[in-house]
Amino acid sequence: MRIGVFVCHCGSNIAGTVDVAEVARRALTLKDVVHAEHIMYTCSEPGQAAIQKAIREKNLDRVVVAACSPHMHEVTFRRCVEAGGLNPYLFEMANIREHCSWIHTDMPVATEKAWDIVKMAVAKARRLEPLFANEVEVCKDVLVIGGGVAGIQAALDLADAGLKVTIVEKETTIGGVMAKLDKTFPTIDCSACILTPRMVDCAQHENIELMTYSEVEKVSGYVGNFTVDIRRKAAKVDWSKCIGCEICVQKCPSKAPDKFNAYLEPTKAIYIPFPQAVPKRAAIQVDYCRYFQTGKCKVCERVCPAGAIDYEQQDQIIQKRFGAIVVATGLDVFPWEQYYHEYGSGKIKDVISGLQYERMLNASGPYGGHVHRPSNGEEPKTVVFIQCVGSRDESVNRPYCSSVCCMYTAKQALLTKDHCGMDTEVYVFYIDIRATGKGYEEFIKRVQTEFGVKYVRGRVSKLYEENGKVIVRGVDTLLGEQVEIAADLVVLASGIQAAPGAKELAQKLNISYDEFGFLKEGHPKLRPVDTNTAGVFLAGACQGPKDIPSTVAQASATAAKVVGLLAKDKLKTSPMIAVVDQRNCVACWKCLEVCPFSAPEKQEVRPGDFRSHVIETVCQGCGLCVATCPVNCISLKGFPTDAILEQIEEVLLT
């Protein structure tokens, strides 16, 4: 056996803490190691060339690179050794950066640890065998979960590329949060004018199937071959007959909370969220429907000209196959009422959230765009905006910046002047102004100078009602003074949080999420729209708070990645899978019991003699069956038991 060891400086990232020359020198003393060197940047072109040169000249049959995490560059180096003439699986990585140089400061200590890590990698390399990837057929259909602007953009891009797309949206209409917005910053162009034509495009595109009022129930399979159960919720209306005329909504006698309008005013138990809904179909909120609650009413059935009402309709489970999944589940608005008791917990009528104000401003909202005080209907003369409500606030477990509130507050402040007149007093309380997008800073300046919106740097400590006004008590930290403003209307720039159910969906998809429920990308810079589960991609605010331009850009990036994946007719599967030594199999079938993927099967090796056999294209390589097998007759390629034990032994040798 001829092993080559390459120790990376990574500039000073590793060499600043680890004596790489010493590690390379010692590596040469290891059994089977015939070549060792240290390289400035091993992943660079000259670094990779040095590996390939050594493979050729020293006739290496195993390569160990001691550098960063395999999550960073394992694929890079596998490709490198393959181009150098070796099987890509005869490569092992020693992580001496993330797991060593970056977490230690003392050079002798870090060098000893790096040496141990290299010894372990060499021990494992000795046990590596050439592996060969299998190929599987690919289903070319794509599932997009979430029909907001991210899902819409990704779906349209994918459909235009010729792929069949299914959008699953939990509400009755696509459009998401953007459909609720009045104008968009920094251009003040109308949100609906941008979005609604795109919604219609989705509905009319020959390659897009809309499944609204539906949710993903179960996901199985793997990249190229996912099987997804989708629950189509019972709308109690036959959508093939419903024509969206809204007569039922007008005649319905029961009121219900209106989620689309941020609960400003009630809607009806049978509802269509907004006039431009796509598809424009009615649904009954059973909990609020008089017929479902009392058994009497059926007004909607009587007035429906299409005979679409179907009280007996039940949820349906529809199973579909997909090759790739795009998660675009978006965001939720921070529920400030539950956290900010100093702002009245939602009990002061004239204190509203940013999204509620957005619906108030919107011409198709419940007030036709008339800005007024919820308490008495009068136009406000003094409006106060408070930023960072549920953002950058550790006391409510939202330490992150929601990234859009500075800009949407500025936009709403401008629109306030526009709707209520330039003589309206408008104040914005802020911590810092974050206006990092293109044209954003200029917009803020315009709002401050041209529109005379007064920006006060400081936090508001208390809101309370007095003489029909909302008293805003805060501090101006620039002047070092207490401030008190008697406001007619207070708008809270409520932040962004992960969509409800994002975590549960992530668990169904086996993808990672952070402590706030935002989904985790494969790598922030190398794989920003991938997840760690092959074939599952991210778009939009489900990954983290972002504004519309970033969301759309990310959705298009995701679509490009999916097109790249599905451009192939066959996909290579990982060869690091379980294999059964059938000679020793005792047919206990424990492997069949534990496997989450049903990869092992009973195979008849001789008439009447069944042994376990792992279906190569189904096995995902977790190794659960390997540890379960009572007779140790299953091994996991790439992670053989011998290699693991010898890694452990190597590190404990003194």
Added chain:
Amino acid sequence: MADNKTTQASGAASGAAPGGGAAPAAAAPTPGLPGVSGDRPVKIVGIVCNWCSYAGADTAGVGRFRQPPNVRLVRVPCTGRIDPLFALKAFQKGADGVLISGCHPGDCHYSEGNYYARRRFELLERMVHYLGIPKERFRWTWVSASEGQRWQQVVTEFVAAVEKLGPREGRAL
């Protein structure tokens, strides 16, 4: 429930300084290896799953969360791959501590592997005592890919606990 004890720990992990700079908990420098009663530093074998805890340790590295240098990690695809004998092998060969870490319950990349791991290591934890190994030398827990600080905390606490016991005398179980 087995996960209760880990959630307690994870709660304290939030709120330290973001980005670079040493977090206060582990700011103490480690010249040589302090706090060791014997004549050598303690050595701990960590066996971690690829998707959560190995990546969590990566996240800790990227965040420069300083840790004591006593842990050596073996990467496996899933905690479900870990034969309890791996831990015993490590003890047999002289490890002063063994740390197993994977994905939080519900978050397994392979759906269920960590549930099997939980049963196995819950049992092993009760068993090592009968082999003459104090159970404080064995720890299993969950650290997700985004929990760099939690990884730092797990390593720091476990190393401290093992150092309190000192290096193990002799090799055999």
